[in-house]
Amino acid sequence: MTLDAVLARIDDDLPQALDRLMELLRIPSISTDPAYKPDCARAADWLVADLQALGFDAASRPTPGHPMVVAHGGDGTGRHLLFYGHYDVQPVDPLTLWDRDPFDPQVETTAKGRVIRGRGSSDDKGQLMTFLEACRAWKAVHGTLPGKLTIFLEGEEESGSPSLIPFMKENAAELTADLALICDTGLFEDAVPAITTMLRGLCKTEFTLKAANRDLHSGMYGGLARNPIHVLTRILSGLHDDQGRVQVPGFYDDVAELPDSLRQQWQSLAFDHAKYLGDVGLSVPSGESDRTPLEMIWSRPTAEVNGIWGGYTGAGFKTVLPSEANAKVSFRLVSAQDPQKIIPAFRAWAESQLPDDCEIIWHDAVEGSPASVMEIGDPAFELARQALTDEWGRSAAFVGAGGSIPIAGYFKSILGMDAMLIGFGRDDDNIHSPNEKYDLECFHKGIRSWARVLARLA
Amino acid sequence: MTLDAVLARIDDDLPQALDRLMELLRIPSISTDPAYKPDCARAADWLVADLQALGFDAASRPTPGHPMVVAHGGDGTGRHLLFYGHYDVQPVDPLTLWDRDPFDPQVETTAKGRVIRGRGSSDDKGQLMTFLEACRAWKAVHGTLPGKLTIFLEGEEESGSPSLIPFMKENAAELTADLALICDTGLFEDAVPAITTMLRGLCKTEFTLKAANRDLHSGMYGGLARNPIHVLTRILSGLHDDQGRVQVPGFYDDVAELPDSLRQQWQSLAFDHAKYLGDVGLSVPSGESDRTPLEMIWSRPTAEVNGIWGGYTGAGFKTVLPSEANAKVSFRLVSAQDPQKIIPAFRAWAESQLPDDCEIIWHDAVEGSPASVMEIGDPAFELARQALTDEWGRSAAFVGAGGSIPIAGYFKSILGMDAMLIGFGRDDDNIHSPNEKYDLECFHKGIRSWARVLARLA
Numbered sequence A, B: 001m002t003l004d005a006v007l008a009r010i011d012d013d014l015p016q017a018l019d020r021l022m023e024l025l026r027i028p029s030i031s032t033d034p035a036y037k038p039d040c041a042r043a044a045d046w047l048v049a050d051l052q053a054l055g056f057d058a059a060s061r062p063t064p065g066h067p068m069v070v071a072h073g074g075d076g077t078g079r080h081l082l083f084y085g086h087y088d089v090q091p092v093d094p095l096t097l098w099d100r101d102p103f104d105p106q107v108e109t110t111a112k113g114r115v116i117r118g119r120g121s122s123d124d125k126g127q128l129m130t131f132l133e134a135c136r137a138w139k140a141v142h143g144t145l146p147g148k149l150t151i152f153l154e155g156e157e158e159s160g161s162p163s164l165i166p167f168m169k170e171n172a173a174e175l176t177a178d179l180a181l182i183c184d185t186g187l188f189e190d191a192v193p194a195i196t197t198m199l200r201g202l203c204k205t206e207f208t209l210k211a212a213n214r215d216l217h218s219g220m221y222g223g224l225a226r227n228p229i230h231v232l233t234r235i236l237s238g239l240h241d242d243q244g245r246v247q248v249p250g251f252y253d254d255v256a257e258l259p260d261s262l263r264q265q266w267q268s269l270a271f272d273h274a275k276y277l278g279d280v281g282l283s284v285p286s287g288e289s290d291r292t293p294l295e296m297i298w299s300r301p302t303a304e305v306n307g308i309w310g311g312y313t314g315a316g317f318k319t320v321l322p323s324e325a326n327a328k329v330s331f332r333l334v335s336a337q338d339p340q341k342i343i344p345a346f347r348a349w350a351e352s353q354l355p356d357d358c359e360i361i362w363h364d365a366v367e368g369s370p371a372s373v374m375e376i377g378d379p380a381f382e383l384a385r386q387a388l389t390d391e392w393g394r395s396a397a398f399v400g401a402g403g404s405i406p407i408a409g410y411f412k413s414i415l416g417m418d419a420m421l422i423g424f425g426r427d428d429d430n431i432h433s434p435n436e437k438y439d440l441e442c443f444h445k446g447i448r449s450w451a452r453v454l455a456r457l458a
Helices: A002-012 A014-025 A034-053 A125-142 A164-170 A228-237 A260-268 A273-278 A293-298 A339-351 A379-392 A406-415 A440-457 B002-012 B014-025 B034-053 B125-142 B164-170 B228-237 B260-268 B273-278 B293-298 B339-351 B379-392 B406-415 B440-457
Strands: A057-061 A068-073 A081-086 A106-110 A113-117 A149-154 A179-182 A194-199 A201-210 A302-311 A324-333 A359-362 A397-401 A419-422 A437-439 B057-061 B068-073 B081-086 B106-110 B113-117 B149-154 B179-182 B194-199 B201-210 B302-311 B324-333 B359-362 B397-401 B419-422 B437-439
Touching: A002 A014, A002 A125, A002 A440, A014 A034, A014 A113, A014 A125, A014 A440, A034 A057, A034 A068, A034 A149, A081 A125, A081 A406, A113 A440, A125 A149, A125 A440, A164 A406, A179 A406, A194 A379, A201 A228, A201 A339, A201 A406, A228 A302, A228 A324, A228 B228, A228 B302, A260 A293, A260 A397, A273 A293, A293 A397, A302 B228, A324 A339, A339 A359, A379 A419, A379 A440, A406 A419, A419 A440, A437 A440, B002 B014, B002 B125, B002 B440, B014 B034, B014 B113, B014 B125, B014 B440, B034 B057, B034 B068, B034 B149, B081 B125, B081 B406, B113 B440, B125 B149, B125 B440, B164 B406, B179 B406, B194 B379, B201 B228, B201 B339, B201 B406, B228 B302, B228 B324, B260 B293, B260 B397, B273 B293, B293 B397, B324 B339, B339 B359, B379 B419, B379 B440, B406 B419, B419 B440, B437 B440
Parallel strands: A081 A149, A081 A179, A179 A419, A194 A397, B081 B149, B081 B179, B179 B419, B194 B397
Antiparallel strands: A057 A068, A068 A149, A106 A113, A113 A437, A194 A419, A201 A324, A201 A359, A302 A324, A302 B302, B057 B068, B068 B149, B106 B113, B113 B437, B194 B419, B201 B324, B201 B359, B302 B324
16 A cells, blocks of 8 residues: 555654754744745745755745745646645734744643644644645655645735735636645644635724824823724724624625534534633633624624724823824624625724714725635545545544635635645644644644545545 | 012023023933933933032932932021922833934924924923023022022922832921922913912823733634723723713712802913814814813813723734733822722722623732812912013913822922922923923023012012
């Protein structure tokens, strides 16, 4: 069995695979912060070199933002697969909450097993390397890559992917394959392998609420002059009603109810929301009071204030009525919700509540992405489900995901290509948070999973 | 007339007086920020040297915080006067809104006249130097200081004066005089000289509202997990009702109504609130809807959020549900309101609104100060009013002030000494804001005013 030989090769090569991942994790490729632009380019170059070593025809392709890595390799008459991952990572603040330098990764032994600790270990460098390592083992055993492959690695996933759509449109012919594989999701509840078939969309807006033309002394003006922090808290406090429903008019117009079949399947998953919340120090679902916890995170839209600031926030006190206050607000979208309608609706709703002497300055909105719902009729989904079940010893599930992976939607809308989302992250990976980690088991079995999937699909 | 000689000397010496003030303004003595501690000490030393040059027995006296400057000089059997000012200044952020380096002061010619531009020019270095320059001219003409004088200059006024009460108590005998003069207030509406007889008190509190034990990915948790920014905006949005009344239970219990006599006097001042607000880009009073604008800033208490922050506030977006959100809140107090009751009442009110899974961490409160109401029966008040009327050509007024000058209350409660508040600031001085200035006219006539007041009182 050549698959067994590939799996054995993966097991033998794990220490070296880990060394390679550590090298990549040491590059602080934070895409949202312009200060790290050279590091993003460096991460792309590192991946190009590694892909070339695997025999790919690989290049770092410039964009107005961070480069795309595109590689072509293998041949054969079977399914042409495209693999997608992203090499950029989230910012690391607040740095004081990290137990180690986020960009000096290390394998740590914890009560629950060995983990790879560092920014990007799970989201998404560790995940994307599972696929590259599977290709490496395959090539070592077979002498060739597993079928015809295109690798497409992005460097702007954590900052709204501004270059992605233009790049895909300009290179549509080159990037189109029979099926896309995306590795940026997780297992279901730590042990059940999962193929994600529903993803929420995302749109965001940032604004400044202005009152006086300068900061005011709270003694000279307090009690008489408008305080924009008060106005901002008034508006944002009305974003949800007491039942957790978003109050922006029309927000739910394009939201479909979950089909009964899917509702029943999700109920059978017996999601342990008490544990899910307990892991982060919470106990009670705080969303829409008439929805199940899985609906809240997989199939219902949200409105969240991701950042707020105004007035004096440094050490000590400054008795000031500030001239302005600011907020960043984002929306997770489902079904047919259109980002091009949601952002204007939010803006109109906020502006309708402005009192005298106040105005809102809207900053450039990041282009939003709608939700994605996959066509699981393609037999590849069932083949992959079997491969995952073989590796993990648990029946793999079709699940939803609350996070946004806009690329899945773009593959469909721009390239006419279906996408299959398979990943090995765990809920306690602390992605987007301090002390991000990726379980060594997930890295190892993730590589083995891809070898099994490739054996069935390629 | 020796007073005429003193006034002439003041006029002749103005360029040199200005040079001396510029030297003092160049020292960035920001008391609330520990980074500027050496600069605060340097400002104190500069003043000690200047007072010694005037013949005072002056010293910089250490405290656990920034030093006090105490100086004694002159003699005579008349009234022993103590003069108070403060040499520390407010922070300068946001620095980008300054038209020049806040600590590289300069005289600028504006449409309304010549102004001294720089942090501390009005609050309070420029003001305190009016008194020192009056003493200098007096000494040049008379050869002696004007009667028996104590100078007492503080370096922590802008950061809650933590060392003030202990220092006054430890040095009570040395600091007690017949009457205190305080120069940290302003003219009434730009041209009417004023003696402030009512001052609002102040208390402050800062807190962190915590939910999850770490920042959460808004895709994985959004819609299910508690967002502490939402909770914070809900609580703070309820701080006032629609009529602008503070909703903390018991907040108004110790607030007296304004006596009719004072209400009538204030009405006769014909306060132009449209201009006062218009100068800062506002048009409408936004406080308690059943109060006059002068009441709002002079005789009514306030609750203001001076700072708010939580989540991601940097460049770009981070789709996070933060683990915590923060606020700084302060209260202007009137009548018999007790800071020791107001802060606990606010804390209890905020905590009573916390939903499940949230807690508030209260940070150390800065010691508050109650409001002050002066005894204007002392004939010194009428003598000073005459002196000010002589200099400015407009009948001087007894007024209120919305800002807190706790020292006035401490002089009474600790040293049993009345205080007379005379100052020459203008409402457009931008104190506590970018582009602070002090009108050259106010500096010049302020020095002349003190010479006239000293001639009558000493």
